[in-house]
Amino acid sequence: MRVVVITGASDGIGAEMARRIAAKQGGGVALVLAARSREALESVAGxxxxxxxxxxVCPTDVGVQAQCVALIDAAVAKFGRIDVLVNNAGRSAQALFEDVADLGWYEELMRINLWGSVWCTHAALPHLKASRGSIVAVSSLAGLVGVPGRTAYAATKFAMTGFFEALRIELNGAGVSVTTAYPGVVATKIRHRGFNAAGQQAGSSGLKEDxxxxVEECARLIVDGMNARKRDVVMTLQGKAGRFLKLVAPGLVDKLALAAVKDDVRPH
Incomplete structure (x- = not known):
């Protein structure tokens, strides 16, 4: 039986990945679902x-290392192995850097988005090496191209990109694949629940979402990339073009990034 651990599994991309994997593999898969809300996790598990x-179901705050370790321990205690770790848990943020008075929430965001993935991966790695399994890191296009108003979020996602790129090379001979996914704007509420300049819940998105x-398409692309053990999953034509143009026309990429932000949250 294939054992898949998914963080951030209570809603959005993580929940849809869980449902998609269950629909495809049925009785051949065990899903370890982690997030902070037990009630929401129970609904997905059902x-x-x-x-x-x-x-x-494993209620987990990935911003706490001990809880990340406990998650992996619980998965192994229940099912005896881990074949896939999906590092999907994360939080968004939208704030111009000059408007931030207290940078404490920048540190908290890094702990959730980067360190949560690092801690879970570190705890799971011996088991993934034993199964010659797979690691999935859900980064963002903001982990490839900086976007104004998203300095904190981009920093966490660029850090994820670098960490998992280096880890992929380290694990090249161990039979463990590392897939990094780069969603663009996906129809979830993650940006509404992210931090604003005051470190409070934003309540709205600072990006143009037309x-x-x-969520279904995003989850499909990640699961397909995971199953194919791909290096990267860049999901949109804009993302693929931006990655190339950043090398040959970086000024144009800056303009495209600015155009993605709503007028009322642009630099003043």
């Missing part, structure tokens, strides 16, 4: 159970 999967990718 849907996956109905599709034939086995599930384990034509946002559906």
């Amino acid at each position: 849907a996956c159970d109905a599709l034939g999967a086995q599930t384990l 034509g946002a990718m559906t």
Whole structure:
């Protein structure tokens, strides 16, 4: 049986990945679902159970190392192995750097987005090496191209990109694949629940969301990339073009990044 651990599994991309994997593999998969809300996790687990999967709900705050270790320990205690670790948990943020008075929430965001992935991966690595399994890191296009008003978020996602790129090379001979996914704007509420300049919940998105990718399509692309053990999953034409143009026309990329931000949150 394939054992898949998914952080940030209570809603959005993580929950949809869980449902998709359960629908595809049914009784051949065990899903270990982690997030802070037990109630929301139980709802996702119920849907996956109905599709034939086995599930384990593990309320977890990935911003706390001990809870990351406990998550991995619980997965191994229940199912005896780990085949896939999906580092999906994360939080967004939207604030112009000059408007931030207290940088404490920058540190908190880094702890959630980067360190949560690092801690979970470190705890799971011996088990993934034993199974010759897979690691998935859900970064963002903001981990490839900086976007104004998202200095904190981009910093965390660029850090994820660098960490998992280096780890991929380290694990090249161990049979463990590392797939980094780069979603663009996806139709979730992550930006509404992110930090604002005061370190409070933003309540709205600072990005233009016309034509946002559906959660279902985003989850499909990540799961397909995971199963194919791809290096990277860059999901949009704009993302692929931006990655190339950053090398040959960086000034143009800056203009495109600025154009993605709503007028009322642009630099003043």
